[in-house]
Amino acid sequence: MIRVRACLLLALLTLTLPAMADIAIVVKAGSGVGQLTRSDAVNIFMGRYRKLPNGNPALPLDVVSLKARFYRALVNKNLAEINAYWARLVFSGEASPPQQVATATEMRQLVAHNPSAVGYLDSREVGDDLHVVLILNE
Amino acid sequence: MSRLLTLLHTRLALRTTAIILLIVGLLGVAFLLLAVHFRAQSVHQEQQARLEGLLTTVERTAQIACFLNGEELARELADGLLSNDIVHAVRIESLDGKLLVGRGGPIESPSDALFTREISSPFEPGTSLCRLIIDPDQHYIDGLVGQASRFVGGALLLQLLGIGFCVVLVVVRYVTRPITGLSQRLRALEAETGQKLQAPRGNRDDEIGQLVNSVNAMIDNLVQSLDAERCLRLEREVEERRYRAIFDNVETGIFEVDDDGAIRVANPAFRRLFKLPAKRDLNRHPIDFATLVDPEGTFGASPATVAAGGRGQQWEVALGDEEPRRWVNLVLNPLEAGRLQGVAHDVTARKRAADAAEQLAVTDPLTGLGNRRGFDRRLAVMGRHHRLYPDRCHALVLLDFDHFKQINDTHGHHAGDRVLRHVGGELAVLLRQRDYVARLGGDEFVLLLEGWGGARRSRRCWSASSLACRPRSSSSRGWRSPSGSASEWRCLGWIPRSRSRRCCSPTARCTRPSALGAIPGASTPPKATAERRSAGPAHLETLRLGGLEVVRRAATTQDRARSGGLIDAIDQQGRIDVHADHLAEHQPVVDLFAGGGAQPQCLAQTALEHHLGFAHMGHCDDLRSIGVSPARLNSSTSGATDAAL
Numbered sequence: 001m002i003r004v005r006a007c008l009l010l011a012l013l014t015l016t017l018p019a020m021a022d023i024a025i026v027v028k029a030g031s032g033v034g035q036l037t038r039s040d041a042v043n044i045f046m047g048r049y050r051k052l053p054n055g056n057p058a059l060p061l062d063v064v065s066l067k068a069r070f071y072r073a074l075v076n077k078n079l080a081e082i083n084a085y086w087a088r089l090v091f092s093g094e095a096s097p098p099q100q101v102a103t104a105t106e107m108r109q110l111v112a113h114n115p116s117a118v119g120y121l122d123s124r125e126v127g128d129d130l131h132v133v134l135i136l137n138e
Numbered sequence: 139m140s141r142l143l144t145l146l147h148t149r150l151a152l153r154t155t156a157i158i159l160l161i162v163g164l165l166g167v168a169f170l171l172l173a174v175h176f177r178a179q180s181v182h183q184e185q186q187a188r189l190e191g192l193l194t195t196v197e198r199t200a201q202i203a204c205f206l207n208g209e210e211l212a213r214e215l216a217d218g219l220l221s222n223d224i225v226h227a228v229r230i231e232s233l234d235g236k237l238l239v240g241r242g243g244p245i246e247s248p249s250d251a252l253f254t255r256e257i258s259s260p261f262e263p264g265t266s267l268c269r270l271i272i273d274p275d276q277h278y279i280d281g282l283v284g285q286a287s288r289f290v291g292g293a294l295l296l297q298l299l300g301i302g303f304c305v306v307l308v309v310v311r312y313v314t315r316p317i318t319g320l321s322q323r324l325r326a327l328e329a330e331t332g333q334k335l336q337a338p339r340g341n342r343d344d345e346i347g348q349l350v351n352s353v354n355a356m357i358d359n360l361v362q363s364l365d366a367e368r369c370l371r372l373e374r375e376v377e378e379r380r381y382r383a384i385f386d387n388v389e390t391g392i393f394e395v396d397d398d399g400a401i402r403v404a405n406p407a408f409r410r411l412f413k414l415p416a417k418r419d420l421n422r423h424p425i426d427f428a429t430l431v432d433p434e435g436t437f438g439a440s441p442a443t444v445a446a447g448g449r450g451q452q453w454e455v456a457l458g459d460e461e462p463r464r465w466v467n468l469v470l471n472p473l474e475a476g477r478l479q480g481v482a483h484d485v486t487a488r489k490r491a492a493d494a495a496e497q498l499a500v501t502d503p504l505t506g507l508g509n510r511r512g513f514d515r516r517l518a519v520m521g522r523h524h525r526l527y528p529d530r531c532h533a534l535v536l537l538d539f540d541h542f543k544q545i546n547d548t549h550g551h552h553a554g555d556r557v558l559r560h561v562g563g564e565l566a567v568l569l570r571q572r573d574y575v576a577r578l579g580g581d582e583f584v585l586l587l588e589g590w591g592g593a594r595r596s597r598r599c600w601s602a603s604s605l606a607c608r609p610r611s612s613s614s615r616g617w618r619s620p621s622g623s624a625s626e627w628r629c630l631g632w633i634p635r636s637r638s639r640r641c642c643s644p645t646a647r648c649t650r651p652s653a654l655g656a657i658p659g660a661s662t663p664p665k666a667t668a669e670r671r672s673a674g675p676a677h678l679e680t681l682r683l684g685g686l687e688v689v690r691r692a693a694t695t696q697d698r699a700r701s702g703g704l705i706d707a708i709d710q711q712g713r714i715d716v717h718a719d720h721l722a723e724h725q726p727v728v729d730l731f732a733g734g735g736a737q738p739q740c741l742a743q744t745a746l747e748h749h750l751g752f753a754h755m756g757h758c759d760d761l762r763s764i765g766v767s768p769a770r771l772n773s774s775t776s777g778a779t780d781a782a783l
Binding site for chain 2: 039042046047048074075077085088089092093094095
């Protein structure tokens with residue numbers, strides 16, 4: 001029993017530790033986008049900008065598993081607020097929310113194949129095929 | 139307007155109300171202005187707060203619209219705002235002035251009345267994205283303010299009217315009506331009967347009650363004063379009637395004189411006294427006082443002197459020209475300014491009595507000549523006269539009978555009195571008017587001869603007239619006929635100068651008795667003057683000597699024996715024959731004022747010797763030797779006469 005508890009605590013710790021890592025906003029390596037400011041990131045992910053600084057259309061991607069952490073780090077809002085924001089805009093057609101992907105792997109594949117795609121993932125999971133344009137410290 | 143002013147002037151309640159309403163109205167206007175001001179402010183604040191609230195409500199949407207430059211969203215937002223009646227127009231523009239959306243028309247309000255809010259980014263609070271401008275609907279706000287003001291004004295007006303109405307009611311009920319009632323009661327009050335004023339019910343203890351008490355106290359005083367006045371008037375009437383009766387019935391004349399000296403009031407006695415008609419209205423036809431009382435100014439009776447002196451004066455005036463004159467005593471006193479009051483007494487009787495008494499006091503009752511007192515007075519008068527005119531010479535002659543006592547003893551006092559009367563009559567006839575003869579007492583007579591000049595003149599006078607003549611030889615006392623050689627006749631008295639020619643001539647003087655009756659210059663017996671009574675006995679003879687009539691008769695032996703030679707006879711008519719021997723012998727003549735006197739004997743001797751019967755004092759000052767000084771003679775007439783006697 002004690003072992004079970006110790007295992008659970010350990011498991012919790014192991015789960016929590018990677019959550020404490022920074023989130024990196026990434027594009028396809030070699031897409032021509034060097035760095036993004038925080039404001040650029042907000043504008044792109046919140047629907048204001050439809051293009052990347054290099055002129056490519058911007059296609060932001062939301063990773064469902066990281067979504068809460070990401071918006072907290074980016075605009076300091078919870079998911080409910082972000083959802084309310086998008087819900088308000090849906091009927092007016094002014095802007096559309098980012099495309100939703102389920103996992104970081106899926107996101108990585110999408111980014112790696114699409115130079116317009118902008119995604120985010122844990123900074124420790126960034127591979128060579130991705131180019132980090134902004135690190136969001138939590 | 140004038141009617142309103144009259145009403146305001148006459149109605150206390152109306153005036154009070156008007157004043158109160160005026161004050162309340164002014165205050166109300168001031169309050170109304172204040173209230174409207176604050177109400178407008180509060181309305182503005184309310185609307186501002188409402189706008190703020192609206193802005194806050196839509197801010198998040200506006201943020202998103204600005205963030206996304208979403209015109210559709212912005213328009214929606216603006217329409218939503220415009221659906222509020224307070225919002226007139228809405229504009230959303232970016233910071234660089236680019237209009238995102240403008241709804242509701244152009245902005246009409248001035249820039250300071252606009253509501254502007256900076257809209258920041260919904261994700262980056264520090265970043266302003268655009269500006270939301272709301273133009274409030276001023277008409278609507280003004281309407282709200284006006285509505286509020288109308289409400290306040292109406293409320294105040296109602297309050298004002300209510301207050302005014304209440305004030306009128308209160309004033310009418312509690313002030314005007316009691317005062318009006320009081321005034322009516324006061325008008326109907328008969329204060330002179332002592333009736334009291336009743337205070338209105340409910341006002342007994344307040345100011346109106348005090349007023350009533352004061353009025354009652356005043357009525358009390360009034361009644362007391364009226365009573366006192368009435369009593370005084372009654373007393374005064376009685377007094378006046380009394381004085382009127384006195385004025386009308388008194389025997390004293392009472393009158394009043396005004397400033398001009400005219401008699402204005404006079405009682406019946408005064409009218410009788412001055413023979414004024416009783417009906418004459420002196421006020422209408424006044425009579426001049428001086429003309430009436432003292433037409434010739436003899437007595438100096440004039441009202442002007444009294445008026446000027448301020449003190450009463452008294453005069454005695456004689457009225458009428460015919461004798462006996464009536465005498466009136468007038469007293470005039472200042473009565474008041476411009477009025478003098480006078481009293482007039484008829485003092486005729488008193489005056490006559492006084493004159494008679496005065497006359498009686500200085501008259502010898504027996505002879506009708508002066509007496510000792512009259513002599514004293516006359517001597518005093520002469521003394522004063524002499525002091526005024528010292529150069530005039532006066533003389534005093536003393537006479538008495540020798541052996542007069544024998545007459546009384548022989549014939550009785552009655553006969554003596556008759557002798558004295560006779561002699562007195564003769565002396566009185568002899569004298570001038572200015573001279574004075576008096577009987578000092580007994581058989582002593584005194585003559586005061588006034589206005590004899592100096593010694594020389596006196597002497598001449600005496601030589602021209604004779605006081606006492608007697609023959610040198612008086613051995614025989616018998617009376618003989620005038621033609622008789624040995625007459626015993628002696629001249630008596632001094633004969634005034636004017637009559638001297640009928641007197642003895644100087645040559646005949648004192649030598650022969652016939653000369654006494656002789657016409658001057660005539661050597662014949664005095665037949666002309668000495669007439670024999672044809673009807674009487676042959677031995678009776680009446681002699682006239684000037685005014686002196688002496689009846690002489692040959693004395694019978696019996697007579698002589700009876701009378702001792704003093705009186706020759708008493709005739710049938712009772713006239714006495716006086717033996718002249720007994721008259722005027724050894725009588726002194728004294729010059730009173732030149733000083734000095736003479737011893738009687740000495741004078742007599744001198745007179746005899748010089749045939750003068752007179753001695754001037756300058757020649758004979760032996761009087762001093764007997765202890766009588768001239769000063770004493772001057773100062774004391776009685777002393778003089780005593781000494782002279």
